[in-house]
Each structure stands twice: as structure tokens, then as C-alpha cells.
Amino acid sequence: MTSVSVIDSVSQAATTPDTPQPYRELGLAEDEYARIREILGRRPTEAELAMYSVMWSEHCSYKSSKVHLKYFGETTTEEMRAKMLAGIGENAGVVDIGDGWAVTFKAESHNHPSYVEPYQGAATGVGGIVRDIMAMGARPLAVLDSLRFGPADAPDTRRVLPGVVAGVGGYGNCLGLPNVGGEVVFDRTYAGNPLVNALCVGAMRAEDLHLAHASGVGNKIILFGASTGLDGIGGVSVLASESFDGDESAAGRKKLPSVQVGDPFTEKVLIECCLELFGRGIVVGIQDLGGAGLSCATSELASAGDGGMHIDLDRVPLRATGMTPAEILSSESQERMCAVVKPSDVDEFLAVCAKWDVQATEIGVVTDGDRLVIDWHGETVVDVPPRTVAHEGPVYQRPVQRPEKQDTLRANGSAALTRPSGAAELEQTLLRMIASPNLASRSWVTQQYDHYVRGNTVLAQPADTGVVRIDEETGRGVAIATDCNGRFCELDPYQGAQLALAESYRNVVVSGAEPVAVTNCLNFGAATDPGVMWQFQQAVRGLADGCVALGIPVTGGNVSFYNQTGDTAILPTPVIGVLGVLDDVRRRIPTGIGAEAGETLLLLGE
Amino acid sequence: MARVVVDVMPKPEILDPQGKAVAGALPRLGFTGVTEVRQGKRFELEVDDSVDDATLAKIAESFLANPVIEDWSVRRVEP
Amino acid sequence: MARVVVDVMPKPEILDPQGKAVAGALPRLGFTGVTEVRQGKRFELEVDDSVDDATLAKIAESFLANPVIEDWSVRRVEP
Amino acid sequence: MRIGVITFPGTLDDVDAARAVRFAGAEAVSLWHADEDLHGVDAVVVPGGFSYGDYLRCGAIARFAPVMTSVAEAARGGMPVLGICNGFQILCEAGLLPGALVRNAKLHFVCRDQWLRVENTSSAWSARYEPNAEILVPLKSGEGGYLADKSTLDELEAEGRVVFRYVGENPNGSARDIAGICSQNGRVVGLMPHPEHAIDPLTGPTDDGLGMFYSALDSLVAV
């Protein structure tokens, strides 16, 4: 492709203030665009516009949820915080589990990509959350997946479900991560908008915790892992077509798929490579490349650090020809990480990468000052205050309104339903219930996941909780469960979230573990719908208040809005993950009765 | 009766990990000079004469390939 | 530079569960008249002119295909 | 006794195989795919996983690794070699065992606890079992269907080289329910199920898998 003849540099942007820019197509509102111009004191370059537009998206900036999520911080007491080594604001929450061990865990959604391309969408969802865990300095230990689909017999479920399950399994199995739990739920509101939430848990020695920041003037920025390609660029290809109108190849870019293809083998090798790098103590800071790719990695590292950053973008190894700076910055190519390394350690760093056959390239340096500057073949194409990109995006106080239909919905309770009378009807009801896709055995799904790999799985499907051993000597391990009942949440999002928390908490407790921390993946409809925002606000409050009652903190999570088909939003689905600790996994309590003759069955609670 | 071949290949801009792995392995096996490899699928179908080209295209597009990430082509061959 | 296509197909006497699954699904999707489907692999290679046909055959036979279960064919195509 | 466990890029069950070797009372020695020799080990385990991502075909790329040249040579000299899952696939690709492993008949990856019958108790990796013993070990694979042409299958049966057979429903479409086979001299064994995941009831369904590792130790002492 020969299209890239003109580079929209910073100096060019300064002299051409009136060049029209496709900010709307990139998802920026009028006032957001105006604010970018105000921050920069000029119009943004194409590359800057690409960066701001992805980083200020709902997904990356949490612009509609931030005002509500604050409530987690406000309600977390010192006592709840005691064991928390990293919390909300980091790639993943980290808790101290004793004996010098720290555990990190986080959930993330990959809903829309999994609808478009079920296998790859789900696979790259697993890949992304695993990199989040690696970015904390941990070895990933296990994954869980929480799935929602339309009715089991709907034609589209037949397309989506097998692909999603194969993708979760295929990617996770290939990484050697046992799959130890999750959920599969069917409801018509998820037809056209399935939910694919993946959770990863990892462990490390507490002193090895790595945080994503670029500090130390003169330290090098190293990009390692896969090459950067055109996959997953999606909306940003609009830039090419807008600015080079009439150019055939540029117009072609407009149709780029926003789907990425995963390469689990590359990720597996990347994991082993990262662990060796951590072990040698030569990583100052590290960040995974997920949504928003290099835009996110560079601006977040720089923003969280104590200096500025200079990047030579033309050093990034590319998989496609003719990529523009904006495309390189927005590419969501998978299996990449970005590290900050002392100059004296660079050779050793590169040697470790070479051993694992992982491509690694020095692409920049930490500078003094407070700007993120990105050059392209000697011309500056980005010159921004990184905080304005990564952490000071727009914040919205969206209208919140309890839906009018809520009362009718609640009034229509189960009391009015007829009850089975007599043994025959009772039997019928029971048979119908156990045949229902939401209650039937999940072994069709779970048999496709490897829960044995690496030999540390102590409990997994069909147990209520996954239990994984961390330390073979002492038997120390963790228990983890995810839960959510969207129908309860629809009736009462506050209590629904608490029920999800309580269920997950109970599941962890019955395995014999002591719960220590909570994560979440909050899946909701459109943030622009006041009724949805009410559900969201209520769910956050319910969860936070529930956590106070139980005395364990929310250490992180993820928000996914705009899950709807036309005007129909999904059931509010705040998936809650609870993490527990066992001093010795040999004392785990397996699920099920009848292991020994003569057992006594007791019912606890009301 | 006719024999039909449907080729399904990953789109050029899409990562092809399998092709990459094959290309990476060849030099290690002592084969040099292969600069790129892409790996796709080949389907061989036996079809009744009632099946027209439009139907074959639809089968390829809606079922054998995922057009989001794959290109496809259909051709009838001598049996 | 030349473009080479290597087709690898399951041997006729070998069970092909993938092909069978495709054939079984087509009628459910409303496509009738496809009586048999076999699924194999297609490789597209870019090779230097130094790579001769014997080498290509060796790559296919010893690496791209497993002759225990698969047949292969190599052809050069117009780029 | 020193038993080598090979790690290829993408190998996953190497830690488990090494653990099983230790549980059986031997020393586990890690071997790297790029090693030119076997560091003087007495036996070798080629463990499971997804070597090179299982791209192209399971085991197709790994069999060309430098270490495999030494393994092939040692196997011909009578060294006990065990291929588990991906390791079995690699041994077949390398021609150390006949036949091939193909996609499961139902096309899905299958992970489940699987009963096997031990049909040959004279191989280097099965001598500890009682004849026709039934053992329960995990099976986890997507391409576990064992195939070979009819004459090869007949020959395997006639020579008693089917070491393990699936009991009950065939999980993957393997010809004649074959789960594992051995070489003519009985020193090289490959199987799809995972004995190294059945060494401790805490993390596996049973400890039935340990017998394979004890067998290898017996066979080394006997030599």
C-alpha cells in the first residue's frame, strides 16, 4: 500500500487548525473534541485523535461508571484494606494471603467480539485477562468463565455457544491454565448479546508485585511479544479513508474487521518469558497491551510514572505494510506486552526474550518532563500530557431514574403462580426443572475444559468452587467462585447484587476457604438509558454495602455497558467473583453427599 | 453429480498463527527459501446437479467460512 | 518468487469427522443436495525461485502432510 | 534412577510428569527441546501439552526438535520412553510408534476421568499392573483418536502391543478402543490418557497412574 504520503505531524496540525476531523465517527462527542483542542492548544493530529478517541471510550475511561464506582473506595474501611496490596486503579487487585504469598485476580468482558466471531472473541477474551494478571508480576494459575446466552434452542445460540466454549477452552487449555469454574446461563435478553466474562487468578511472592508505571529517567521502553498488525483496528480505519479520500487502498481500510485472532502459543511462551524476566528482577514496570493497544500502554505507563516518555513509533515491528501511526497506536493485535527496563538491564532482557523466541524491541525511553512524545520517522506525531489521555478523561453524571415499570414488575411475584398439587404434579415440576437448560448439568461445557493441567487443581467442576494449590510444600491455596442471577437483579438490582455476592461468598466458604476479596464484571445495557443507570447505581451500592457487611474489599473489576439488542437491554448482570484462602488445601471440603455410608444430613439457616 | 472445491483462507490482514508456525519451522527442518506460509481449509463436496452456484456461494459464505476473518472461493472441478 | 499451493486431504479410507459434521449440518441449515463433504487443509506458500519441485514435494510429504492419514498435492500457481 | 522430562515450547504437563517421577521415587531431570543429548538419563517422558501450539498437526513440529534425535537413538537402544498425550502424538509423528492421532470423533476437546484396561503387562511402562487391571486416569485431548491401517492394527493386536484400551464408551473414536500402544520391543509406550495426573487423590481421581512410573523403575533395575 502506498497511501501514506502525508504524515499529520504536530507542526502540521499547528498550522492547519481548520482541517475537518472525523471525531464523531471515532465516537467522540462535540464537547469532548473541543476539550482535546483545549488541552493541546491546537487541533489534535490524526494519531492524537486516535489515541484520545480510544482512551476516552466508555470501555477504557469508565466515563459513565466512574462517579458510581467511587462508592467502592468510599465504603472500604481500613480494616477491609488491611490485606490489599493493590486495588482499584491497577491492572488487577492484589491481596496478601499469608506466608509471603500474594494473589491477584480480575474478570473482564469480551461480549461483543464473541458475538461477531465466537471462537476468536472468547479466545482473545481469555488471552487479555491472562495478560492483565501477568502485568502484576504473577504467574497465572487458573481461569473461570461466566457465560450468558440466548435461549438454548435459539438458532443463534447454536452458532455462538459452541464457538465461545471452544474458544475459552482452546485458548486456556493451550496456555496450561486449568479452568476451575464459571457459569452458563440462558435467557432471551442475551440473544444477540451474549456475555463472555473471563476471570483469571494468579500468584506471586508478595515482594515481586509489579505495578504499571514508567519511572526513572533514561529507562528504556521495550515492546515484546507479537508483531503489530491491522487486526482489531475497527473504527480507527475511518481516519485513513477520511484524510486520504479518493485513495483506493485507504478506502479499503474502512472495512477492516475489528476482530482479533488469538495465538495462544505465542501467549504461552510470553508467560514463561515474563516469569523469567520477573525472576531476574529486571523489570521496573510492565503493562499489557489489551484494548486500545499501544495508545493505552504508553499513556498509562507514562501517566502513572514520574516522568515523561519518548517513543519512536517506527521501531514497532509490523505485520502489515503501509500502516499509519494512528493505526499502529490503535491496533489491538494480541499477545504483546510493554516493559520499562533500566539501560544496564536491556541486554539481559533481550537475551531472555531471545531464549524464548519472543520478539522484543526497544521503542522508547523515559524522559524528564511530563509529556508523552511519539515520533514517526523523525517527525513528532503525538505530543500530549499523558494524564489527559489515560486518567483524566471525561466524566459523566448520566441521568439516573428508577424505571416506572419497576413496580409492576415487582408486583408480579411468584405468589400468583399455581403450586403443584399431589405427587404426580410435583414429579412433573421436578422433571421440568432438572431438564431446564439453566439447571441441567453443565458437563457438556465443562468436559471441554482441562481442569487437571499443572496438577494443582484440588476442586473444579462440578464443585461450587474452584480450589487451586499454590504452594506444594505447605498446601496453601485459593478458592474462587463467580455468581450472578440476572433475574433477581432485574427485580431489585441492589439486593440482586448482594445475592450474587452472598452466593459466591457461600460457595467459597463451603469449600473450606476463608473469603478475602471480591472482584466483579458489571454487564449492563446502555449507559444513556436512565433506567439502566439506575440499575447500575443500585447494583454498585448493593455490592459495596454487602462487602462492608462481610468485611472484605472489592479489589477491582470491569464495566461493560451497551449490552443490548435494539432497545432491549440484557438483564442487569453484575457477575461477582469471590476469592478465598485455604492454609492447606488438603482440608478442602468436596461438594456432594454420600461419600461415606451413614452420613447425617443437616440443613443450616432458615 | 459434481465435485466442488471450496477454499477458505484467512484474510491477508488477519493474523495466521498456524501459517506463521509452519513458516518458522521450515528453516529449522533445513528447508530454506519459503518466505511466507498461510494455512487455510479445503473442502471437497459432492453435490447433486440441482445445486446451483448461488447456493454453493451461500454455503461457503454463511457456513464454511466466517467472512469476518476469512476469504473463500468456490469452483467446480472434474470429478 | 513463486506461489505454491499444497492441498492436504484425509485419505479416502480414513474417517473424516469434520467433513461428516459439515455434511450433517447442511440439511439442518436448509441446504439439500450435498451428498458428501471432506475437509482438509490448504497451504499457500511464497517460495524463492531456487526452490525446486523435488524440495516442494519433500516439504509436503515429510512435514505438511502425515502420509499415514493424508494425501497431498503440490502445484505452482500464478501469483 | 534418573528420568528425563522434555519441555518443548508449549509443553504444559512437564511439571506434572516430573512430579509423578518424584512420587515414584526417581529423580526427575528436565530436558530442553534444544538439548543435543539426554544428560545421561535412564528413561525419558515426553509429556503432554500443545508443543508449538499444536499448529499444523499435533506433534508435527516438535518431532524435529534436536532432542528428539537423541530420544530416537536411545529408544532404538532400548531406553524406556513414555509419550503421554501430546507426547504420544510426537512419538507417532517421529515414527517411533505406528499410526496417527486424529480429531476426536465428536470434534470436541474431552476432559474426563477415564477407565482403561491394561492389556499388556510386559512393556517397560506397564509391568507393575495385574493383567487386565482396570485403572482410572484423566483423559484430556482434542485429537486423541488413534488410527492406523488395518494391517498395522492387526499386527499390533497379534503382537500384544495394545497396552491400554478404553473401557466403556469410546471417548474419541479410537480404532478398536485403543488408548495406548508400545513398540515391538516393548520399551517405547505412548498413550492418550494422563497417568501423571493420577498420582495423588488430592489432585487426581486416583493414584492408579503411578504404576506406569514404578514399572519403568522395575524395568531399569531388571536390565
Ligand SMILES: Nc1ncnc2c1ncn2[C@@H]1O[C@H](COP(=O)(O)OP(=O)(O)O)[C@@H](O)[C@H]1O
Ligand atoms: N466494576 C468495578 N468495580 C471495581 N473496580 C473496577 C470496576 N470496573 C473497573 N474497575 C477498576 O478500574 C480500573 C481501571 O480498569 P482497567 O484495568 O483500566 O480496565 P481495562 O482493563 O478494562 O482497561 C481497574 O483497577 C479496575 O479494577
